[in-house]
Amino acid sequence: MKIDTEEFRVGAGDKVSLKDWTTRVEPVYKSKEQYHKVLTDHIARLSALQNLLYADNRFAVLFIFQAMDAAGKDGAIKHVMSGVNPQGCQVTSYKHPSAAELQHDFLWRTTRNLPERGNIGIFNRSYYEEVLILRVHPELLLAEGLSGAANSGEALWEGRYRSIVDFENHLYRNDTRVVKFFLHLSKEEQRNRFLDRIDDPGKNWKFSAADIEERKFWPQYMEAYEQCLSATSTEHAPWYAVPADDKEDARLIVSQIIVDTLEALKLCYPKTSAEKHAELAKIRAALEKE
Numbered sequence: 185m186k187i188d189t190e191e192f193r194v195g196a197g198d199k200v201s202l203k204d205w206t207t208r209v210e211p212v213y214k215s216k217e218q219y220h221k222v223l224t225d226h227i228a229r230l231s232a233l234q235n236l237l238y239a240d241n242r243f244a245v246l247f248i249f250q251a252m253d254a255a256g257k258d259g260a261i262k263h264v265m266s267g268v269n270p271q272g273c274q275v276t277s278y279k280h281p282s283a284a285e286l287q288h289d290f291l292w293r294t295t296r297n298l299p300e301r302g303n304i305g306i307f308n309r310s311y312y313e314e315v316l317i318l319r320v321h322p323e324l325l326l327a328e329g330l331s332g333a334a335n336s337g338e339a340l341w342e343g344r345y346r347s348i349v350d351f352e353n354h355l356y357r358n359d360t361r362v363v364k365f366f367l368h369l370s371k372e373e374q375r376n377r378f379l380d381r382i383d384d385p386g387k388n389w390k391f392s393a394a395d396i397e398e399r400k401f402w403p404q405y406m407e408a409y410e411q412c413l414s415a416t417s418t419e420h421a422p423w424y425a426v427p428a429d430d431k432e433d434a435r436l437i438v439s440q441i442i443v444d445t446l447e448a449l450k451l452c453y454p455k456t457s458a459e460k461h462a463e464l465a466k467i468r469a470a471l472e473k474e
Contacts, residue, residue: 185222187212187440192424194417200410200425207370208429212436219432226439227267233443236451237302238272243449244299244360247442248307250316251367252405253395254377255428256435257308260367264439265306274299277308286327290314290344291351298360311351312364312412315344319408320401345415352421362421363445365438366413367428371402 194200213219237243249257261275276297285293291311299305318324319341330340352362378399381391398405417423424441428434456464 185212185218185225187222187436189424189437189441189444192426192437192441194413194423194425196418196422198414198417200413200417202368202406202410202425205368205425205427207368207373207427209427209433211430211433213432216432219436222436223263223432223439226436226443227264229443230264230439230446231267231269233446233451234268234272234304236453237304237446237449238269239302239453240449240451241302241454242359243451244301244303244305245445245449246299246305246307246355246360246362247445248310248312248362248364249367250309250312250364250409251428252369252374252402253398254374254381254390255367255369256431257367259431260365260435260438261306261308263435264442268304272302273304273306275306275308278310278313281327286329290328291347298355301359311348312416315341315348315412316405316408319411320404341411342415345412348416349418349421352416352418356420361445361449363441364417364421364423365441366409366423366425367434368425369428371399373429374399 213222237245249261251257265273265275274297276294278294281293294307294311297305297307325340330336335343355362378391378395381387413423413425424437426434426437
């Protein structure tokens with residue numbers, strides 16, 4: 185089953201208004217059985233493509249996940265990437281920057297964790313926090329010690345958008361492919377998931393009172409995401425606004441996009457030269473004589 189994901193892609197130069205982007209679509213699966221079958225098929229295909237990516241050794245691939253609390257980032261990464269060889273995939277989660285990280289430019293701490301050629305990298309949150317949470321809470325910028333008019337007001341955000349786009353274009357030119365997922369959750373569904381975390385003792389650890397405080401800034405976060413998606417979705421590093429109210433639906437859409445991204449690279453196993461064939465034939469003959 186092939187899922188059409190183009191409707192979720194934010195076009196380069198599009199002006200995003202999130203109220204026009206749905207948080208729930210008609211399910212791409214008809215039953216739980218079909219959901220598991222399609223996800224299993226995607227995982228198997230992804231596993232095979234990862235082997236090709238490693239053997240081909242021309243490209244690196246980076247998948248970035250951003251979302252409001254309880255949107256399902258962790259679950260999507262866990263389920264979709266469950267069949268991937270951990271030797272060729274690294275997941276990096278970003279929380280509050282350390283004192284050392286605050287002494288560098290805002291791209292520094294994530295640049296250190298970019299995937300090598302032949303590998304898949306996953307950022308659970310990323311440098312995009314610097315134009316999301318900091319735009320909602322600009323007082324946090326004080327810890328970064330910035331100076332000058334270019335580092336205040338709209339000039340700051342416009343400059344950071346340009347830095348991000350330039351950085352992702354640089355990665356593309358050097359054969360790192362970047363695809364970004366915004367898991368688009370409704371405020372009502374977030375409320376339901378928070379209540380579930382409170383009511384289920386096995387999920388209490390997931391809940392923090394700070395989540396409720398951030399929920400109060402929902403309109404500001406939506407505006408920050410609109411500005412971010414509009415300014416930084418490009419042909420070579422697109423954003424996908426994935427409807428996230430249905431977790432299973434979101435996982436299938438994400439896994440389809442990941443598979444499509446890897447298939448578009450036209451990966452292949454390295455060709456064996458005539459000299460290598462001759463060498464292997466000699467080794468085979470020697471082994472058969474043992």
